Amino acid sequence: MIEDDESILSSLKKELRKWQYQVKEVSDWQNIMQEFSNFAADLVLMDITLPTYDGFYWTARIRNISTVPIIFMSAAEMDPNAVRAIATGADDYITKPFSSAVLISKIQAILRRVSSEADLQEKVITVKDCQLNVLTNSLSCAGQTVRLTPTEGIMMKLLLLNLNKTISKERLMQNIWQGGLFITENALNVNLSRLRNKLDVVALKENLITERGHGYRLVMQ
Structure with missing residues (x-):
């Protein structure tokens, strides 16, 4: 404290x-x-x-x-x-x-x-050439690594597991704030903006697409 x-x-x-x-x-x-x-x-x-x-x-x-x-x-x-x-x-x-x-x-x-x-059997999520360690919230892509906060890690995990699919804001907020006690679009937007800036380090910033009125999508070919 x-x-x-x-x-x-x-x-x-x-x-x-x-x-x-x-x-x-x-x-x-x-x-x-x-x-x-x-x-x-x-x-x-x-x-x-x-x-x-x-x-x-x-x-x-x-x-x-x-x-x-x-x-x-x-x-x-x-x-x-x-x-x-x-x-x-x-x-x-x-x-x-x-x-x-x-x-x-x-x-x-x-x-x-x-x-x-921490209890997940799969400690590392691998998608294409990217790896997300769900214990340390460390994201590695194309030889570069960036550390995410726990909240950013939750968002990144959801985006990776739903690659090329649009995830609604409501689903993101439910996954991040499970208790529903701190759920505002403003808070979500700030978190996503912060995540987007960190994705620039691993050359994924442009891959995070905003679907206005719907949600967000991580795109990889």
Whole structure:
């Protein structure tokens, strides 16, 4: 938990531990990345306003070394902060004040998704000359490799498994946010824009086609 409000920390730790989650909060604001690395978290809860830099900065730093799911918690206005959070690398966003039940549902949905990917017999999806490692969310094509976030990995897996077929926005959103608690076309568009930019690294940017009014299609001959 990268959050500096003691009252929020106290109540959330109590609630999370009821669900048998092991919780670690940042104790040294000068060494956030070291504490993150030492704890090896399965998921990060991130505030925006922090004592040193902000949540966007620390999310970008985490994304340089990890694809761990990140949920933003903020009292700031949903838009444009939610859009910026997702563009930076967050997987979900919740606005304060929120009920613990909603947060737990979001955490469970993300961890369930990550767990189901880890249990897959097929750890690597190979299509044409591209390989997607569903555990590390590493995408390799034509000799180039790019690391995706968990959300980007879900989208890429769906696109690869449905090559040359149009996938509706509704289906994408259902696969990404299984709990249905953070589903907006704006959030989906930001995620797809971020994915499209990363596909440029592996020469697939032009292969991701937008079917206006219908959805998206990954094209390969």
